[in-house]
Amino acid sequence: MVIDTLLEEALGGSAQALARLISMVEDGGPDGTAALRAMHPRAGRAYLIGVTGPPGAGKSTLVDAWTASLRRQGRTVGIVAVDPSSPFTGGALLGDRVRMQDHATDAGVFIRSMATRGHLGGLAPATADVAKILDAIGYDIIFIETVGTGQAEVDIVGAGDTVVIVLVPGLGDAVQTMKAGLMEIGDAFVVNKADHDDPDRTVAEITMMLQLNQDRGGWRPPVVKTVATSAQGTDEALAAIEAHRAYLTANDLLERRRKERRRAEIVRVVERRARDRALDLVRDSGRLDDLAERVHRGEMDPYAAADEILTPRMMLDHVGIAVRNLGDAARFYGAVFGLSMAERYELPDEGVRVAFLRSGGVDLELLEPLGEGGPLAKFLATHGPGLHHIAFRVPDIRRAMSAAAAAGCMLIEPAPRRGARGSPIAFLHPSAAGGVLVELVQG
Numbered sequence: 001m002v003i004d005t006l007l008e009e010a011l012g013g014s015a016q017a018l019a020r021l022i023s024m025v026e027d028g029g030p031d032g033t034a035a036l037r038a039m040h041p042r043a044g045r046a047y048l049i050g051v052t053g054p055p056g057a058g059k060s061t062l063v064d065a066w067t068a069s070l071r072r073q074g075r076t077v078g079i080v081a082v083d084p085s086s087p088f089t090g091g092a093l094l095g096d097r098v099r100m101q102d103h104a105t106d107a108g109v110f111i112r113s114m115a116t117r118g119h120l121g122g123l124a125p126a127t128a129d130v131a132k133i134l135d136a137i138g139y140d141i142i143f144i145e146t147v148g149t150g151q152a153e154v155d156i157v158g159a160g161d162t163v164v165i166v167l168v169p170g171l172g173d174a175v176q177t178m179k180a181g182l183m184e185i186g187d188a189f190v191v192n193k194a195d196h197d198d199p200d201r202t203v204a205e206i207t208m209m210l211q212l213n214q215d216r217g218g219w220r221p222p223v224v225k226t227v228a229t230s231a232q233g234t235d236e237a238l239a240a241i242e243a244h245r246a247y248l249t250a251n252d253l254l255e256r257r258r259k260e261r262r263r264a265e266i267v268r269v270v271e272r273r274a275r276d277r278a279l280d281l282v283r284d285s286g287r288l289d290d291l292a293e294r295v296h297r298g299e300m301d302p303y304a305a306a307d308e309i310l311t312p313r314m315m316l317d318h319v320g321i322a323v324r325n326l327g328d329a330a331r332f333y334g335a336v337f338g339l340s341m342a343e344r345y346e347l348p349d350e351g352v353r354v355a356f357l358r359s360g361g362v363d364l365e366l367l368e369p370l371g372e373g374g375p376l377a378k379f380l381a382t383h384g385p386g387l388h389h390i391a392f393r394v395p396d397i398r399r400a401m402s403a404a405a406a407a408g409c410m411l412i413e414p415a416p417r418r419g420a421r422g423s424p425i426a427f428l429h430p431s432a433a434g435g436v437l438v439e440l441v442q443g
């Protein structure tokens, strides 16, 4: 399979294979999921550092300086940068590439720029997944750079083991940052562009805000001044990150943090699958056009239209089996499928005793005649035990009944009645339904 080959090549050090793998993951299709699945057991060794702050604060320049230092220590580095892609300029993607050129030929560094998907504050959702792939491939340190403007970004950098907030001198940004909720998640603060304005004042302001922010679990986020363009203070900032890592490790907090992140990961997978399922449901564009037309004409609202799409037009609800002895049959299905008897009741008017066995999917309704002469007793006398009826759940029982009547099917009763389980039910005569008695249940 293509994925296996790609994985093998990427693990063997092919940057090209790795880039293709990441594209698959970004696309979010089944191949990407397969790749992530295969890589999952290998991930968890890298240290993830989230870097965020206002645009232009110098995040990329800082990451670049840190990468150079880490490479000198012999550590490999993966970088995932999420940039707002301006429709006018093509965004900062090119800028990042140009700046990171020094590392372009270094096999120990892998840089991936991801575009935000259009809308303001929108983020390439696969960031954490891409980081995971880089982790699994074996990069020691992974930087996730995002523009800190809102909750979505908070979620993404929150995926880091250490979260670094980058600010520049001047109160405005710091206030904005606090509003965006970034203050609470910062494990270390960098005041970059210390060659400008009055950096010490900004350091003091941040320190004060941090003091107002109680309960950091014993950790005091350091605040470091840097000039990223000339690598001044950048090693001190890196040391602050390392100190946080050491703190987490020494206090058994790293594993706890990572375990908490698994919840977010599961939610992400559920979200992705739910979205895939949703796309599947609207794939029938003829049906979608039809619903759009009806909404447009004012015959229904968009919510009812969505309900029509989300509710299957027909779903097997239960299968009714005529038996001579309820207990024996129930024991059999219990022994084989582990079904338990959910309800048991007698309907003297209809001459049946009923047992419902719930399966979690399609239920079984076992029917035993109550005395002689009822319809079920007659059924048993002519057919013997066996399939008695199948019941379909439909969104609108009256609609289904009139469709059946229009198709020439005889209705056993003209209007729905309330079934023993509370929902409206109706029966269609077997003659038009392929020889099977069909029960309709409104779902």
Ligand SMILES: Nc1nc2c(ncn2[C@@H]2O[C@H](COP(=O)(O)OP(=O)(O)O)[C@@H](O)[C@H]2O)c(=O)[nH]1
Binding pocket: 054, 055, 056, 057, 058, 059, 060, 061, 062, 092, 095, 192, 193, 194, 195, 196, 226, 227, 228, 229, 230
């Ligand atoms: N004067 C000065 N300029 C810097 C500093 N750090 C970065 N820059 C410049 O600020 C601009 C934005 O930097 P960049 O790293 O792309 O910011 P990002 O948007 O936060 O990633 C670039 O032109 C950098 O060269 C600094 O410490 N001092």
Ligand SMILES: [Mg+2]
Binding pocket: 059, 060, 061, 081, 083, 092, 096, 145
């Ligand atoms: Mg940048």
